[in-house]
Structures are given as C-alpha cells and as structure tokens.
Amino acid sequence: MEFAAAKEKFIQTWGTLATQWGINRTMAQIHALLMIAPESMDTDSIMAELQISRGNANMNLRDLMDWGLAFKQLKTGERREFFYAEKDIWKVARQVVKERRRREIAPVLAVLDELKAIPTDTPEAVEFAKVIGNISRVANFADATASAVLRAEETWLVNQFFNVFARQKA
Amino acid sequence: MEFAAAKEKFIQTWGTLATQWGINRTMAQIHALLMIAPESMDTDSIMAELQISRGNANMNLRDLMDWGLAFKQLKTGERREFFYAEKDIWKVARQVVKERRRREIAPVLAVLDELKAIPTDTPEAVEFAKVIGNISRVANFADATASAVLRAEETWLVNQFFNVFARQKA
DNA sequence: CTATATTTTCAGAAATAATTGAAACTTTAA
DNA sequence: TTAAAGTTTCAATTATTTCTGAAAATATAG
Numbered sequence: 396m397e398f399a400a401a402k403e404k405f406i407q408t409w410g411t412l413a414t415q416w417g418i419n420r421t422m423a424q425i426h427a428l429l430m431i432a433p434e435s436m437d438t439d440s441i442m443a444e445l446q447i448s449r450g451n452a453n454m455n456l457r458d459l460m461d462w463g464l465a466f467k468q469l470k471t472g473e474r475r476e477f478f479y480a481e482k483d484i485w486k487v488a489r490q491v492v493k494e495r496r497r498r499e500i501a502p503v504l505a506v507l508d509e510l511k512a513i514p515t516d517t518p519e520a521v522e523f524a525k526v527i528g529n530i531s532r533v534a535n536f537a538d539a540t541a542s543a544v545l546r547a548e549e550t551w552l553v554n555q556f557f558n559v560f561a562r563q564k565a
Numbered sequence: 566m567e568f569a570a571a572k573e574k575f576i577q578t579w580g581t582l583a584t585q586w587g588i589n590r591t592m593a594q595i596h597a598l599l600m601i602a603p604e605s606m607d608t609d610s611i612m613a614e615l616q617i618s619r620g621n622a623n624m625n626l627r628d629l630m631d632w633g634l635a636f637k638q639l640k641t642g643e644r645r646e647f648f649y650a651e652k653d654i655w656k657v658a659r660q661v662v663k664e665r666r667r668r669e670i671a672p673v674l675a676v677l678d679e680l681k682a683i684p685t686d687t688p689e690a691v692e693f694a695k696v697i698g699n700i701s702r703v704a705n706f707a708d709a710t711a712s713a714v715l716r717a718e719e720t721w722l723v724n725q726f727f728n729v730f731a732r733q734k735a
Numbered sequence: 736c737t738a739t740a741t742t743t744t745c746a747g748a749a750a751t752a753a754t755t756g757a758a759a760c761t762t763t764a765a
Numbered sequence: 766t767t768a769a770a771g772t773t774t775c776a777a778t779t780a781t782t783t784c785t786g787a788a789a790a791t792a793t794a795g
Contacts, residue, residue: 396679396680396682396683397682397683398686398687398690398693401680401683401693401725402693404676404680405676405680405693405697408673408676412673414587415669416586416587416675417585417586420753421753421754427570430688430696431697433689433691440669440770447754447755448754448755449756449772449773450669450754450756450757450773450774450775451753453772453773453774454754457773470784474762474763474764474771475772482695482699482714482742483699484699484700484704484728485703488703488707498737499582499585501580506574506575506578508566509566509574510571512566512572513566513568514568518603519568519603520568521596522601522602523568523571523575523601526600526654529652529654530654534654537725538674540726543726544793546730552747553706556706556710556713564745566740567762569782576764589782590783591783601778608742617784617785618784618785618786619742619743619785619786620744620785620786621784621785622738624743624744644740644792644793644794645741646741646742681778
C-alpha cells in the first residue's frame, strides 16, 4: 500500500472506531490526522485535508483541546494558530480514561449511592437494592482500577500485568 | 427516595450513560429494567413500562440477545415469550468486553498490521510508521489484557489487582 | 385446516446529531 | 485609527440514527 492510501485508511478507521465509542467522527479524524502529522497544522490545512468547513474544524479542535488530546501552538512571526496532538497513544488512552471517569463515571457512582438508600419493603425493592448494590460494588472497583492505571507509568504497568497474567502460564 | 422514583432514575441514568458509550438508549433501558426485575418480563410489560412501540422493543431485545446480555425464557402453558437479563454485573462487563473486542478491536488490529507495512521513504511516511507502530503496540497490549480479564474469575482478579495496586500503598 | 395469538420486519416518520457558511468578533500591523 | 487576517459563533441545513405502526410471517390451539 502506498502512503497516501495508508493515511486515508488510518483516518477513516480511526473515525469509524470512534463513532462506535460515542465520539464524533470528525473529532477522531482530526485527531488521527494530527497524530500522524510530522508538523503542527493550521486550520486551513486540516479543512483541506479532511474536506470540512471552517466552523466544523474549529468546533472539533476546541473539543479535542477540551479533552486534552490536542494543543495550540503559537509560532513567532505567524498570525495563524497551529495545532498538534499528543502522539504517545499510551498518554492518549490515559487522558481519555481520565476524562470519561470525571465526566461520566463519577456522576453515575453518585447516583448509585443515592439509590442504594431506598427502603426494601417489597420484593421488587429487595431485588432492586441487590442489583444496585452489585453494580455499585463492581463500578467502584473498576473506578479504583482506572484511577490506579491513570497514575501508573507504562513500563511499570506492563511489568505488573506481565506478572499477573503472563506468568500464570509458566 | 421511594422505590418507583429510584427505579425510574436508575433506568434513565443507565440509558444516558449508554448513549455516551455508543449504545442506544432503549437497549440500555430495557437492559436496566430486566436487571432489576424480580421475574422475567414479556414484551407487553416492557412496552408499557418504557412507553415504547412493539417494533422498538422487539428490535432492541434481539440486539440484547445478540450481545449475550438478555435471554428468552419459555414458560410451559404460556404462549408468550419472556425475557430476563444477566444480573451479575461482573458477567455483564465481561460479556461487553468480549463482544466489543470481537466486533471492534480485532478488525482495527488487523488494519494496523496492514498499515505497518508501508515503505518509509518520506519524512511523512516515517512519522506515520512510528505512530502506527506505537498504536499497534499499545492496542495489542490492551487486547491481551482484555483477553486475560475475560478468562479471569472475579475473586481471583480482584485479589490480583489488590496485589498490584492496593499493596503499593503499604 | 382455520382462527387466533404472538412475533418479526421494514418503510416512512420523528428525533437527534453533525455540518455548513456567513456574520460577528478579535487580534495584529501599518 | 483603520484595514486585513484570523477565529468564533450559531441559525439553518443536512445527515444519521432511532422509533413507530401496521402488514407480513410464524406459531399454537381448537
């Protein structure tokens, strides 16, 4: 495969994957484009490359910056703004986990705690409390794990996982 | 909070969370409803409870069954079909990871492998290969981890994570 | 069989989300 | 200042996804 085709395929694949995870396609495509760009890019280059409007580019660049996945770069003697992305996919993953945890998981944990408190005076309420308790327990465990992963260095983490999982085979 | 309000809130919260993760709202709501139901439910009860059409209910129940999150139950002497959901949230999580891995992660890994092969004859191509290689490495690690988690029993896994993460503090 | 209950399908309608493009706004340089 | 370059906003449009409702298909009982 030639470079141009590979680049196109990567951007499309990243965009498709993202929509399946509730992230908008254009945002993921801009992110993909910036990740493989050797230099930071200005808005017009991004618009041209992805064939999107200025408003769309601007809005999704802002979202990427909100997610901590892209950054502005100001070049001296240049009036335009340039953008670049975090290229270390490990840091990208950590950033995504961190943001989703903050925006989505934390509020759900709060709701679960609230729901655990209902009086269990009917069979339905008993069953409800049981399931909510179970979800809450697993969710808190997952949240704690995510939190630990966020703090971890990659090499350290890989080694730990190696110990936990791979060594079982030996 | 009274039971009815708690139930309503749980179903809505679960539905909202799901949309943020690329899962359709109704599917998540049916799943939530079945998880907290003491008995399996027929289509009409689900329709009435969630105020949705028969077509919608049927379609999303089928999707839930495809995902391995809900099941049909045939009661003797009953012509209708009844549905129930897996209530152990740990199994639910494992099932979701398993399905997403199969449907989404595996195809992406295949594309990445294909893209790693391009000739690196320009600076752009070099940068591209670097980023793709990095993503591929992390994605394969994540995939292997997911695979290990799928095989794990909860108690065993919790203990292992405790060893890896919690004991660090001591 | 035939009638009835139940489930499935799917074309069109409704709802939701993403995108455009142009006007408003901001910044910089002369 | 003023003009030009660049950025942001947002109402209107377009695209996508989801949902409905009724018809078709299927299953069961008499």
